[in-house]
Amino acid sequence: MPDQREPANIALEEVTHAAFHGVLRALEARKLPVEKFPGPILVGIIAWPELRHGEMFRQVEAHGT
Amino acid sequence: MKSGRGQDALDTSSSCPSAQPDMAGAVVFGVVGGTADSPDVAYLEERQPVTPELLDLAGPVEPTEVFRFGAPCATSGCQHFDGARCSLAAKIVTLPPVVRRLPRCSLRPTCRWWREQGPRACARCPAVVTTDYAPTPALAEVADPAIAVAQLTTTRLEE
Numbered sequence A: 001m002p003d004q005r006e007p008a009n010i011a012l013e014e015v016t017h018a019a020f021h022g023v024l025r026a027l028e029a030r031k032l033p034v035e036k037f038p039g040p041i042l043v044g045i046i047a048w049p050e051l052r053h054g055e056m057f058r059q060v061e062a063h064g065t
Numbered sequence B: 001m002k003s004g005r006g007q008d009a010l011d012t013s014s015s016c017p018s019a020q021p022d023m024a025g026a027v028v029f030g031v032v033g034g035t036a037d038s039p040d041v042a043y044l045e046e047r048q049p050v051t052p053e054l055l056d057l058a059g060p061v062e063p064t065e066v067f068r069f070g071a072p073c074a075t076s077g078c079q080h081f082d083g084a085r086c087s088l089a090a091k092i093v094t095l096p097p098v099v100r101r102l103p104r105c106s107l108r109p110t111c112r113w114w115r116e117q118g119p120r121a122c123a124r125c126p127a128v129v130t131t132d133y134a135p136t137p138a139l140a141e142v143a144d145p146a147i148a149v150a151q152l153t154t155t156r157l158e159e
Helices: A013-029 B052-056 B087-091 B114-115 B138-145 B150-159
Strands: A008-011 A043-046 A055-058 B010-021 B025-034 B040-047 B067-073
Touching: A008 A013, A008 B052, A013 B025, A013 B040, B010 B114, B087 B138, B087 B150
Parallel strands: A008 B040
Antiparallel strands: A043 A055, B010 B067, B025 B040, B025 B067
């Protein structure tokens, strides 16, 4: 039986960060290492007023391609 | 409350917690974290509308690999609906629980899985990924509409 863990909650301003890691998890499930992904992975540009810092942008550069 | 639309009658009083973002009335209520081997859904404090900006966050993969969406239950329009209940929910509770206590979940008040299976469904829900390219064998069986609940129950008792 798998270990039982504490459930997790996230606030609205944490969604972009969580989604970024969610994308990496999904790529892992697809057996697609980030390093081999062609081109940069553009993970969302959002401008929700609720966010303290307004727009957030995150980019992962592919390596060795 | 049901809205009749030909053969596919939406049940707007009951939410599917593993819906597609393009379904009418869809909201996002969770983000899939963890690892490929052990997904772990984090629940938003408040459900959010589905927007193009949110869908863009999923980037190179499908939104249903990254987010959990809720939407009015499609009832007869869904392969998991047996005419009265959700067979997917019934099968999910044959799996081991993955959390010690129930997540705080904004979808629970209308969630069909909760209504039909109670806390047992919520204790398994964080392990569910709507589109999963690396499901465990057990989850793959659960998600297969051709496999009945009785088959899973019998198998799990024999293990």
